[in-house]
Amino acid sequence: MLEGLAQAEAAVADCLDAAVWALPEHDLVAALDAAHRLAQRLAAVQLSLVREVDGRGTARAQGASSTAVWLRERLRLDGSAARRLVDLATALDVGAPGVRAALADGDITVEQARVIGETVQTVHTAAGAEAADKAVGVLVGWAGQFEPRLLRKLGSRVLDHVAPELADAAARAALEAEARRADRDRHVTLSELRDGRLRLSGHLDAEAAGLLRAALDPLTAPSGPDDPRCPGQRRHDALADLCRLALRTGELPEHGGEPAQIVVTTSFDALARQLDAGTLDTGPQLTPETVRRLACDAAILPAVLGSAGQTLDVGRQRRLVTGSLRRALILRDRGCAFPGCDRPPRWCDAHHIRHWADGSHTSLTNSVLLCGHHHRHVHRGEWAVRLGGDGHPEFVPPAWLDPEQLPRRNHYHRRT
Template identity: 35%
Template sequence: MSWSVTPEESHPILGCAAVIDRALDEVAALDPMFMGVAAQREALLLLDRLTSRVTALQTRVIAASGEVAAAEGHRDVASWMTHRTRRDRAHHRRLQRLARDCDERWHDLGAALQTGAVNTDQGHVIARALGDLDRTMGDLAADARVAPPVTADRRAEVLALAQAHLLEQAAVFGPRELARLGARILHVIAPHLDEDAEGRRLADQDRHARRVTSLSTRDLGDGTTLVKARVPAHVATRLVTTLEAFTNPRGTAGDATGESVPYDLRLGQAFCSLLEGLDPSRLPLHGGTATQLVITIDLSDLLKGLGVGTLAGGETISAAQARRLACTADLVPAVLGTRSEPLDLGRTARLFSPAQRRALALRDQQCRADGCTIPATWCEAHHLVPWSREGASDLDNALLLCSFHHHRIHDDRYLHQRLPNGDVRYSRRR
């Protein structure tokens, strides 16, 4: 099929765009459902390649169109395009950055994008990796301790080798893999420089991590608090590894009632378990005493599992939650009678001793919820007859439950029953 270019389409790029536009009009009403599988397969791959080539052409036009933005008072082409096309600003920013990089520095990458040898997703990753490498080479060139010194010619040579290597790997790998390759590209093309760069990079990262580490909380008003943290990568890895130990990722992803528990929910529950399982005796003093929670609750509410308890800071929790915490947490209960007089300011005997915990671990081996395989070392000791009802803290009145199933046994939405072997089976109330 051939198209003639009208006078107003005098530039070949406009003519190309017009041809594509008219060709799309011709097939707009056709249903791909009636294509054969082989034709669909070929069309998907060809259209993907064409999309990348058209985008590559667009970046070239962006790189040359600064006057378009200036003529209408916009900061840059990306801002002008966002205003005119009503697309996402970040999309045009990324295209403008890629256009500038290919036009000014990475000419081989630009050529590969034009031919479709590299798609735009790969192009963004390669350009970013080359930019990072260029900055690293600049740091090495300025460091008098690097021997032999990094000259301007050596810097250009390394960048050219890196660009060629990443373009070659783009025939095999997608953006994610290319990003990993790009992060270690110096190790491949100049290993002796990589040792100096890696040491500098890690030291910079450590300083940056210490500088930006933060944690904030925000009460959402629905019984939950949003915890937002930014920590060093190795700390996050350690935390996730610990939480996955609590969640027992190799075991079933469902609970004892057969309900599926999403991975992020299990991690959140594991985080709660981790905090509740901290040994207060090993924590710094807080307000003159080892970190503890003091809760005030009416005795009748505690016995019935209804009503609310109040923490020292004014926050409220359910009576059922207070009963659960009383099993294992370092909780100082201030139980009030009918005239609000303190009846009990904590009984140390309510907590199972380390020796009792060891005995329970030997006896139960794991969580006693039917079907749960969380090991005993990650479980909590539960009073079969609640401590609030004078239940004794002895082995005959104890059962090991993981944090998730310990919550379940105090959740009034669920019924539970002891099986002949002593395990606990849960079912949702009708």
């Protein structure tokens, strides 16, 4: 397989240097069709490989919490794209070999394969294997005419063609399956941009969508006839107001032993003189004006800082990492420090690098943030944890994974 893929890669590389501008229109369109068909066939190969990696447990053996997380780091994919890749590989392998064959032949696209696979699973549940096999043929035929959105709509009534006596019951089953898919696919992604802003994206199920609209709509009305904000800006401001209201209730779960809160770091002199920006515990910087405004309604907590901006002393020794010490740990690690993990601080435990039970102490230099999965993984003893020369954690992999045992770091969380 490796030799075949290498040859295919070399052939594609040759095509990149071809004089596309010199192709007659007929050949240009034919080349586009061929490239598209090849992309789908390569996708079928990739899905087979993903399924095998997932089935072997390769990702967990190498320290990742799931195959999707491993793929995100390995292939530099968006998290949701990695999850969809694993889900589709599983669906095509387990329940829809005919769909996989159509994709491998270049007859359907990856997104069409996803729609057909989900539809066939619903038909199999409602009418059995024979009807499911017939549905594959019908849907693959339709895929030659319709793009994924219309194909999904047509697929909702495919039983009218393959098992009309079960169509009404299957329609109810399809509705229930759609609800299950909505439950499975629900997610919200927060992607940090380089300037500290967040890109908010995701899918809400019907209930959560209704709750969000009910909460946001009263806050999105224009403040007056001269309100310069566009609808999108008003929704942004309404979401911020909603978060402020939630924080003020005092009913949110505690975070690291303290109430939910935002933490801004700045020097007291700069705050008093309005000279300097502040830094959120999640990394982004705030303008001096914003820091001053937040300080009007905030507790001011002292911390001792070194010349490189590292927190060195935040309190007396104790077993649990809470309060100011946990805040310092969040400022340093920004989230789970294990290489490739994207878990935020609120999902993390404080791990003692040298175990407290063995007589060690609780301090910033002996602590590292780890999510639940990687906390358990590190305690198995194959990975060594230490602080590098700059005071940030690094992880030494086991020899079976990397014979040279080169230290690795988490590059997902932005360093400052």
